[in-house]
Amino acid sequence: MKKSPTKPETMTPLPSGMRVGVDIGGTFTDLVFTNADQHLDKLKVPSTPDDYSRAIVSGIEKYLSQKNIDGESIDEIVHATTVATNAILERKGARTGLITTKGFRDVLELRRIRIPFSYDLNWQKPAPLVDRFLRCEVNERVDAAGNISTPLDKSSLQDAIQRLRDASVTSVAVCLLHSYMNPSHEQEIGETIRNELPDVYVSLSHEVLPEIKEFERTSTTVVNAYVAPLIGHYLDELRENLKRLSVSAPILVMQSNGGLIPSVTASKQPVTIIESGPAAGVIAAAEVARKGNYPNVITLDMGGTTTKASIIEQGEILRAGEYEVGSPVSVSSRLVRGSGYLLRIPVVDISEVGAGGGSIAQVDTAGAVRVGPRSAGADPGPACYGFGNQYPTVTDANLVLGYLNPDSLAGGA
Incomplete structure (x- = not known):
């Protein structure tokens, strides 16, 4: 008896509005899939430190294969990560250089006069993310009103660029005195670096944090530069690898303050997503507490590399305007500050320790x-x-x- 020809297998279209939530940590990557009818599936896969995007792509590919779904069914990918946090904790960020105004190369090391342990005579402040020989000075000066008192010396800039080139840096932070009032010198330096070192990431302080306070602006810009190559490469690889699965959905990345930004913006200013994963955990916990009618809760989020805790009071998430990352205990409180790297960015108020399951x-x-x-x-x-x-x-x-x-x-x- 002759068999009738079988019809070719076709992909099953999902209801429109399918979204993928991704939380990538140093140890595990968690994925949640939901669609218009509110059906929810979850998947956990090991992270891939050599290329963090691989874990996400393999997880999505596995799910699409199991459900016989086409990648075009995905409308949006919402992403949270602790990749940047872990890179700072484990000192695995980019080889970074700093260009600053003559006389201010040690602002990063002098810091603020604050230590976390008042009576510990053996306490030492953390080593700067930029070694001193990679902190270069240029002869220029802008006063507090934004007036140029000393024009930018091109010769000193070329000397700085040559030193950074010889040191094989992959990222450069530029932080000049009073650039928040007049960024013209920073813009000129940034353009010169991009022309002469096209493969190097450049972070300009007037773009990262256009505010007064020299140390805070320098520290925030340096952290941005330190993690930029890692985050930029990761997000670029993620976008390219998802195309292979016919996934062209926009990728949104959660910020440390709980908001969402496009992945392109996150690549340029990764300092805003340093506490992306922990912030997402607190927001999720707040929603669960609200539905359970618990107005006051303590949240705990333990991963493979770090453990995070926060407080929700009267249903409101606590927030802060500054945060210190990379210390044994990362917090926003001024009372225990000094052992990490200061970030002047809006954040969900989280305390974090460098201890987890792994x-x-x-x-x-x-x-x-x-x-x-x-x-x-x-x-x-x-x-x-x-x-x-x-x-x-x-x-x-x-x-x-x-x-x-x-x-x-x-x-x-």
Whole structure:
């Protein structure tokens, strides 16, 4: 008996309005898929530190394949990440240079007179993200009213650029005195660097933070430059790899203040998404608390590299205008400031420690046990994964102590 020819398999169209939510951390990448009928699916995959976009693309590809769905069904991708935070914590950002006004190269190191531990005589402030030999001075001056008192010396600029070229920097921060009043010198320097070092990222302080206060502006601009190549490359790769799945939906990235910006904007000013992942967690917790009629809650978000906590009072998320990142305890409070890198940006008020499920434990020279901030991440991951890590992590300790449920975690959540 002759069989009738089978019809070619076709992709199943989903109801319009399908959205993908992505939270990428140093250890795991979580994806949530929802559509117009409010059906929700979730997926967790290991992060891929060599190219964080790969985890997202493979997760979306796996879901589309399982559901027999075409990538064109995706209308929007909303993205939160701790990639920038983890890069600062683990000092894995770009090799960064700084160009500043003559006489101000040490603003980044002098900081503000504030230490987190008043009676710790052995306390040392964190090493600047830009080494001193990569902090270059140019002869120029703009006064507080924005008037040019000393024109930009082209010779000193060329010397600075040559030094940074010889040092193979991949990112440059430019922060000149009073550039928030008159950015002409910064703009000229930025244009010159882009012409002579076309592969180098450039962050200009009048674009990142056009405000008074020299240290805050310098610190924020340097952090922006430090993570820009990492975030820029990651988002570019993500957009290109999604095209392979026929996904052309816009990518929105959550900011530290809880708002959303296009991925192109996030690539240019990644300092605004430093606390992207933690902010998203607090906003989600606030919504759950609201639906459960809990006006006052403490949120806790533990990942593989960091753990974050925040407070919601009377249904309102606490916010701050400054934040310190990269310290053992990152907070917005002035009372415990000084051990991290200051960011003058609007943020959801979050306290963060460099310890998570993948944090590596070690014994220091005094015999005390220390946990973090180094993390085993997704590759090779905790020793119990069996992928070659020889160092104990928090997850390994929980396994040995019998704290891990062999059937499910958190009731299967």
